Amino acid sequence: LNGNLSLTGALFQITKQNARSQNPDNTFTATGTIRVRGVRTGVAGRITPEWQVFGGYTYLDAVITNGVAPGTTGNQPLNTPRDSANLWTTYTFAEKYEIGGGATYIGQRYANNTDSTVVPGFVRFDATAAYRQPTYDVRLNVFNVLNATYYDQIIASDGGRVVPGSGLTAMLTLTHRM
Secondary structure (H helix, E strand, O other), rough: OOOEEHHHHHHHHEEEEEEEEEOOEEEEEEEEEEEEEEEEEEEEEEEEEEEEEEEEEEEEEEEEEEOOOOOOOOOOOOOOOOOOEEEEEEEEEOOOOOEEEEEEEEOOEEEOOOOEEEEEOOOEEEEEEEEEEEOOEEEEEEEEEOOOOOOEEEEEEEHEEEEEEEOOOEEEEEEEEO
């Protein structure tokens, strides 16, 4: 489409040996094996010269093929969602103003390798606005616009714990080009 569309894709299989595994006594050793088969697709393009769209989708079929702790072989590894996706768009007007926004989706995942502690999936919406000049940009990014509750970090110890993601957050930046 005259250079206005880029499509990407990948099929892959990754085998991680000596993966960090929780032992029955709640210590950790690098002795497990995990296999991940997946698909990643992406799109980037211009609908008009001013309007850009970016997106992607990932599917992961992950399995612990050799677990150390009893009952972990055959389970889904912790912090590995089957599905994740993102969609982002920006629009430039009057050649110096930009607005945009998008969504990030992460599917349900587990906080441990016994698949007993489920971390729910989430959708987070972000936005941006910018004023662009030849030598500088001023940009406002707003993260988690709807102040959704989500879990950003997964910690395997103690049977699985999570750290909440940031609530509604704004960041103002000034970029100067020399």
